[in-house]
Amino acid sequence: MTEPATTAARESLGTRAARGAGATVGGQLLRMVIQVASVSVLARLLAPSDYGLFAMVAAIIGIGTILRDFGLSSAAIQAKRLSDRQRDILWWINSGIGLVLAVVVYLAAPLVALLYSEPALEPIARALAVTFLLNGMATQYRADLVRRMRFGPLAVIEVVVPAAALLGAIVAAMAGWGYWALVAQQVLQAVVFLVLLAAVARWLPGLPRRGTPMRGLLRFGWNLVATQLVNYAGNNLDSVIIGIRFGAVDLGIYNRGYQLLMVPLTQLRTPSTTVALPVLSRLNGDEQRYGAFLLRGQLALSWTLIAGLSIVVGAAEPLTLLFLGEPWLAAAPILALLAVAGILQTLSYVGYWVYLSRGLTGDLFRYSMVSTGIRIACIVIGSQWGIVGVAAGFALAPALAWPLSLWWLSRRTAIPTRALFGGAARALALATVAAASAWGVVLATAALGLALQLLAAALTAAAVHLLAALVIPRVRRDLVEVLAIVRMLPRKGVRS
Numbered sequence: 001m002t003e004p005a006t007t008a009a010r011e012s013l014g015t016r017a018a019r020g021a022g023a024t025v026g027g028q029l030l031r032m033v034i035q036v037a038s039v040s041v042l043a044r045l046l047a048p049s050d051y052g053l054f055a056m057v058a059a060i061i062g063i064g065t066i067l068r069d070f071g072l073s074s075a076a077i078q079a080k081r082l083s084d085r086q087r088d089i090l091w092w093i094n095s096g097i098g099l100v101l102a103v104v105v106y107l108a109a110p111l112v113a114l115l116y117s118e119p120a121l122e123p124i125a126r127a128l129a130v131t132f133l134l135n136g137m138a139t140q141y142r143a144d145l146v147r148r149m150r151f152g153p154l155a156v157i158e159v160v161v162p163a164a165a166l167l168g169a170i171v172a173a174m175a176g177w178g179y180w181a182l183v184a185q186q187v188l189q190a191v192v193f194l195v196l197l198a199a200v201a202r203w204l205p206g207l208p209r210r211g212t213p214m215r216g217l218l219r220f221g222w223n224l225v226a227t228q229l230v231n232y233a234g235n236n237l238d239s240v241i242i243g244i245r246f247g248a249v250d251l252g253i254y255n256r257g258y259q260l261l262m263v264p265l266t267q268l269r270t271p272s273t274t275v276a277l278p279v280l281s282r283l284n285g286d287e288q289r290y291g292a293f294l295l296r297g298q299l300a301l302s303w304t305l306i307a308g309l310s311i312v313v314g315a316a317e318p319l320t321l322l323f324l325g326e327p328w329l330a331a332a333p334i335l336a337l338l339a340v341a342g343i344l345q346t347l348s349y350v351g352y353w354v355y356l357s358r359g360l361t362g363d364l365f366r367y368s369m370v371s372t373g374i375r376i377a378c379i380v381i382g383s384q385w386g387i388v389g390v391a392a393g394f395a396l397a398p399a400l401a402w403p404l405s406l407w408w409l410s411r412r413t414a415i416p417t418r419a420l421f422g423g424a425a426r427a428l429a430l431a432t433v434a435a436a437s438a439w440g441v442v443l444a445t446a447a448l449g450l451a452l453q454l455l456a457a458a459l460t461a462a463a464v465h466l467l468a469a470l471v472i473p474r475v476r477r478d479l480v481e482v483l484a485i486v487r488m489l490p491r492k493g494v495r496s
Contacts, residue, residue, distance in 0.1 A: 031158055031159050034159070034166055035264045038162070038166045038185075039256065039260045040322075040324065041166075041170060042182070043323075043324045044325060046178065046179070046181065046182070047252070048256070049252055050182065050252070051179075051251075051252040051255050051256060051259075052247070052250070052252035052255065053118060053124065054124065054182040055239055055243070055251050056118065056121055056248065057112060058128075060112050060125075073094075073146075075217045076090055076140065076144070077278055084206070085206070085212045086214060087140060088206045088208065089208045089212055090140050090217065091137075091139075091140040091141075091205040094140055095136045097136055098132045098134070098135060098137060098139075099132075102129045102130055105125055105128070105129040105132060106129040109122045109123070109124075110122050112125045113125075115244070116243055118248070120179075124183055127183050128186060128187070131186055134191060135193070141197035141200075144203070145197070145200065145201060146277075151274070153200045160192070164192050165188045165189035166185065168185060169184060230368045230372045237375070237380075238254070238390045239251060239254070241390065242387055246386070250387050253331050254331070254390070256328055256331050257320075257338060258338060260319075260320075261338045261339055265309070269301075269346060272301060272353075273349065276353045276357070280293060280357035281357045284358060291415060291419075294415065295481075296482075297350055299423060300482055301349060301350070303465070305346050306428075306430075306431050307430070307434065307461065307462075309431065310343070310431040310434035310461050311435075311458050313336050314434070314435040314436065314440075314457055315438050315457040315458075316332045316333065316335040317329070317442070318450045318453045318457075319335060320332040320335055333388050337391035337392050337395045338394065341394050343428070343431055345398050345402075347398075347402055348401070348402040350420060351402075351405040351406055351409055352364075354409055354415055355367075363408065367405060375394070375398075378393035378394070378396045378400075379393040379394055381393060382394070382396075406420055406421065426475060430468055434460070434464040435461070437460045437461065437464050438458075438461050439457075440460075441453075442456070444456075
């Protein structure tokens, strides 16, 4: 390839990445709005105990979601070459795992009820079992769209699906179904997701054929699923402990704070990995561009998600009152602490990209064992002070584990470690000042109503970031980098 052609290819990849990020983030913003609406509307139609019962089941059987994927979606996306035969075999593997898990969950439902001493959990678990088969069948369709960088159609699907499921849940809740409305929401979501993905991908799996090379894909998937299982245990231990020690009502309160923040946050962070993984996989071997992409990715997360989370930390109480209502006010300190956890977890996402794009899934597993041990210890100790203590432990864990991740990676592969630490330090400093300022403004405007409180908090946090950019040259350069990414996003009339 000639030098001009190489340059054009590089520019094309960067432009496609930026435009893919724009389409994906735009879709996820809409999806986040739907998620927040789901939490807000259904919280006014259902009781804390309804959410608590559903969360008890979800915390236990949710592990099946990881096993159903088996890391094979990421394996397919990062593979340099993937034949149709390999894709078909991956579809059958994911679907087969989904079927096995559906049967296992159905048969093990009485054990879930026994763990919490809640008989109502048995039919809930059995009804949710079918989602494993449906989601298993959908896994490779989604991976195929990501691999081909068809981010626009995928973004549309991931908006339509939760919107349809929410509508069904609202109708069911208004009909008096109670926690069954939440079950119906999950089942409907799985059905619509599979149908739309298959329709857009436009391929049907052929029968598996012997002799197709699969070892590398399966090895990648095995290492990744082992990592995800460890992380899942650490991420869901809080719900299990609260459910066992404090009961359905306290778990319902904690779960609403978690759903209001962490689920939309995950939906916003997921596009970053969706876009970064195929791009970084193609940049392996070009250390300068690889490192530059990592730094830009960290900056983009810092000036969007982390800046937004600083507002949540400072304005947790009015946010809780606005979205959940006064009966749920006990969730406010949980929301603030989970926002702190979200800030620290978001910083660690850049390291996660490196592990996946460079195939370091074995190292990711070993690091995850250590970080999960830290998280479990923090949550168990924090549970001595109730659900707020659990949330505090959840927030402390990534503060201890995230720096360890970058240090670990720096010993295994070439990354701009010092620059990443420096960017993270600036992001944390800005977030701390913004959160404290937003909190002060919320207190000062308490008499003006929720809407004005939140507006004042958001404007204050934005002013902190802009003032820092005006006064501090290094922060100003960070903002310029982020604006450069924004200028690459698709505009009206520009073909992608």
